[in-house]
Amino acid sequence: MTALPIDARPVSGGRVLARTCAAEWTRLWTVAATWWFLAAAAVVCTGIGVAAGSEAAADPAEELTAWGVIAFAVVPAQFALLALALTAGTADHTTGGIVPTLQWTPRRPVLLGARVLVVVGTTAGLGVLVAGAAALAVGAVHGPALGLPAGEGGTLLATVALVVGAGAGLALGLALLLRSTAGALVAVVLLEFVLPLFLGNAGFAWARALAEWLPGSSAVFLLTGEPAQLSTAEAVPVVLGWAAGALVLGGLRLLRGDADR
């Protein structure tokens, strides 16, 4: 019989987090769904951008740039990226993969931190990439009619990072909380699209006031400047607050609950 030595090398918390982030990155990019959602976001953003750009280019009075066109195209395209973040959160629970995941990373706060960093960071980064590439495509297709001024581009890409990153936080938090792709998807679509649209156009003042507190209304305002009654100072805390709230609730379920499907 061989007596095995105990490997007692100390490993710092930072190194454990870095390794877990590396594992989460691999986990994210080794499933086809991630690539499909990215492709869908790129196609929607570029397609709508180029199509809308034709109209804008034909009407110089609007004084739109390629960035301005893309700001509107990001609104529908972001849903593919939110779905990416959402499925990154539910996949472990719908497939049972949470069992090996927690065997390999039993320190749950580390797993939660790494997952939030990688999923939210990656989704926000992909939003910037998709929006930037789509704007270049619009600029290339519609030439000088729709320009690409650098200052406006920087502002828009920073806004896209904020909106898509906050949306990804909301989607991931709901995914960790509900542990169901269908359930989390319905919740995200309600909060980001259906409720803001219907409540915002309802005939009641209280419904319109409620719509302003939903993340979808603020996300659209930050990207497009509509509806005009909102302000950046109001919209930014709303999108960040929803993301933080969902991540806290989802995180608590991951930290405290049993590792069920």
Added chain:
Amino acid sequence: MIRIRGLTKRYGTVLAVDDLSFDVEPGAVTGFLGPNGAGKSTTMRMVLGLDRPTAGEALVDGRPFATLAEPLRRVGALLDPGALHPGRTGRSHLLVAARTSGIPLRRVEEVLDEVGLGGAARRRVKGYSLGMRQRLGIAAALLGDPRVLLFDEPVNGLDLDGVRWIRGLLRRLADEGRTVLVSSHLLGEVQQIADRLVVIGRGRLIADATTEEILGGLGRPQVRVRGARADDLAAALRRPGLTVAPGGDGDLLVEGATAEEVGALAHAADVPLWHLSDVRPSLEQAYLELTGVATEFVTTAPAPVRTAEPAR
């Protein structure tokens, strides 16, 4: 080693694991037995930090599993071979695992070859058979060359070659001084590979002893006998108070006597014998006897059978 003390898990009104205490020592294969719903998987999940105990603790090499920085280098476990993302390849599944504990990526190829999945490593897991998923789970368990291994039903879905392979693997791991805990409902399989047995029923410990001790102490010895006149032979054996039961094909199974004693009684009754042999007690027999006790005395918990130093 694995040390379990007062481990309890309650789901609402259901007590799945009830004040369980036992040790799993290194250098031996420990079989973990119990009827369906006895609490085996729940116990293993609590050892691995997947479920939170209602009370008590489970320590691996003196520490709770959930505090380990490099868990795969300490503990390898196979719980549910189907619990993994079907869209990922077998190799990618192990790459994720390797990254969590800083394990060199060449080790992924090594364990894939070791479990016989080298050729299927780049196929998506959804195309794997149950046996292949089982082998992938075992590969993940071996990835960090850990000192402690837990396997829940490791031979499920394996063909005969696979079963022989896992038997040899478990023996080798134990002989290398590792701590090996194996749960299985295949009692014949456990009888072949386990040095010790921990038997639980209704979440409580029923027995914690070596396999030989359980077989010797609980499985009642029997003698199989076949003679010219079965009725006369049975009457002759029952006369001194032995228990005689039909054993199929005209055989009789006799409890409470040795083969020599049965032979002498048959000779005294002048019955020619065609067959006489001791029947080695099976683990199934011993197991049914043990778990039967747990079922029979539902309201009074049975005293655990221990032949080793009791858990402190």
